[in-house]
Amino acid sequence: MLKMSRLTDYAAVVMAQIARHPxxxxxxxxxxxAVQLPHPTVSKTLKMLVRAGLLESQRGxxxxxxxxxxxSQITASDIITAIEGPVAxxxxxxxDGECELVATCGVADNWQRVSMAVRTLLDSVTLxxxxxxxxxxxxxxxxxxxxxLAASSDL
Amino acid sequence: MLKMSRLTDYAAVVMAQIARHPxxxxxxxxxxxAVQLPHPTVSKTLKMLVRAGLLESQRGxxxxxxxxxxxSQITASDIITAIEGPVAxxxxxxxDGECELVATCGVADNWQRVSMAVRTLLDSVTLxxxxxxxxxxxxxxxxxxxxxLAASSDL
DNA sequence: TTATACAGGACTAAAATGGTCCCCAATCGA
DNA sequence: TCGATTGGGGACCATTTTAGTCCTGTATAA
Numbered sequence: 127m128l129k130m131s132r133l134t135d136y137a138a139v140v141m142a143q144i145a146r147h148p149x150x151x152x153x154x155x156x157x158x159x160a161v162q163l164p165h166p167t168v169s170k171t172l173k174m175l176v177r178a179g180l181l182e183s184q185r186g187x188x189x190x191x192x193x194x195x196x197x198s199q200i201t202a203s204d205i206i207t208a209i210e211g212p213v214a215x216x217x218x219x220x221x222d223g224e225c226e227l228v229a230t231c232g233v234a235d236n237w238q239r240v241s242m243a244v245r246t247l248l249d250s251v252t253l254x255x256x257x258x259x260x261x262x263x264x265x266x267x268x269x270x271x272x273x274x275l276a277a278s279s280d281l
Numbered sequence: 282m283l284k285m286s287r288l289t290d291y292a293a294v295v296m297a298q299i300a301r302h303p304x305x306x307x308x309x310x311x312x313x314x315a316v317q318l319p320h321p322t323v324s325k326t327l328k329m330l331v332r333a334g335l336l337e338s339q340r341g342x343x344x345x346x347x348x349x350x351x352x353s354q355i356t357a358s359d360i361i362t363a364i365e366g367p368v369a370x371x372x373x374x375x376x377d378g379e380c381e382l383v384a385t386c387g388v389a390d391n392w393q394r395v396s397m398a399v400r401t402l403l404d405s406v407t408l409x410x411x412x413x414x415x416x417x418x419x420x421x422x423x424x425x426x427x428x429x430l431a432a433s434s435d436l
Numbered sequence: 437t438t439a440t441a442c443a444g445g446a447c448t449a450a451a452a453t454g455g456t457c458c459c460c461a462a463t464c465g466a
Numbered sequence: 467t468c469g470a471t472t473g474g475g476g477a478c479c480a481t482t483t484t485a486g487t488c489c490t491g492t493a494t495a496a
Contacts, residue, residue, distance in 0.1 A: 127365045128285060128399070131484070135371050135392075142388050153441065162385045166487050173443065186494025187440045202395060210282045216290050230317045233297050236411045237290075240357060243402055244283070251395055256388045287454070308472065321456050328474065341463025342471045 134209040136163060137171045141180070141205060142257040145197040151190030171209070178208030197257055203248035213248060215241040289364040291318060292326045296335070296360060297412040300352040306345030326364070333363030352412055358403035368403060370396045 139161050144152050154172055158165040172191055175181040180200055181191045193200065206213055216237045218225040228234055255262040294316050299307050313323040327346055330336040335355055336346045348355065361368055371392045373380040383389055 128283065128361055128368045128370065129372070130283060130370050132372070133485075138388050138392070139382075139386050155441085160385065162382055164486075167485075169442080170486080176442085183442055184494080185440085185442050185492075186496095187438095188495065189441050189493085191442085206283055213283045215283065215285050217284070217287070227294075227317055230315065231294050232414060233293050233411045236406075236413075237293070240403070240406055244399055247398055247402060248395070251391075256391045258391075259387060262391050262394055286452090310472085319455075322454075324473080325455080331473085338473055339463080340461075340471085340473045341465095343464065344462085344472050346473085 131210055133171055134206055137175060137205050137209050138256060141253055144193060145253050145257040148193055151184050151192045153190040175208050180204055180208055197254040198252045200253040201249050202251040203245055213245045286365055288326055289361055292330060292360050292364050293411060296408055299348060300408050300412040303348055306339050306347045308345040330363050335359055335363055352409040353407045355408040356404050357406040358400055368400045
């Protein structure tokens, strides 16, 4: 599946919700309701986003969460990283070299490159994109295809 | 992490190993040894790859596994799909519409598009790429960046 | 000073994952 | 035709990860 965790999904939804009304702070309870998810879970997600520096929180009455920077400066990559840790397709592709099979593996380098390409792609998708209700237009077919075919001829 | 499962990783390594010697069939035992992984696990992986149509198997003495088509016609996407099912970043992004939160979610469409872009990227990486020992050159910085920035201006 | 709201972390239940094993079926060659 | 070789299918278990809940503490505004 190569799937994001469900919490990451929640995080994106909640972030998008905040991004649509960036002025006021949003209480966890309010967000949970808006998004129709259990409060404790939403709360947990919000805490993670704060720790990652994507949200700022304000305690006390009239407090809540707001974006730490503008929606166009927060990327899909940021959100995923906040919840799941760095985007990497294989164990070994984010260094710390804990894999003793490197010798027989023979594909590590290449996966790293693929990971990096995916990360770059996710870096280019911003929260502003995600938050808008009209679907974003990513270059699904031609452009990326072209680019990477060009790359293969470069091998 | 957005990580592939470990089995997928194994699958890629094993496929690469086969791709480097496409003529003879390779027995599971031989592959397990070459790749330094436990035989039952490798065997399981191979079975999945056969079921997905990426490998062909031959029973009996002198039997083994070989590629069902040439290495340049097998993609990273194929391998991942064989082990983990279709590449999709969110539960809902591969249809079957089992998510009752669509109404409040508001980001589903956009994640679908992102998924599709990732899939396209993975489609463009072939087993031939993965198998070669000199690292492949994917357009890590400029090209994709350019493409997707172009896309955002298109919003 | 009190009600509101976040912070941190312990804890549990459920699900996914990784890994092993066993018995059966096909094939080759002596 | 028999036996050795090699894959096929699936059951099974242990472990880890994930999701979700809850409790206790702390900051802040009115």
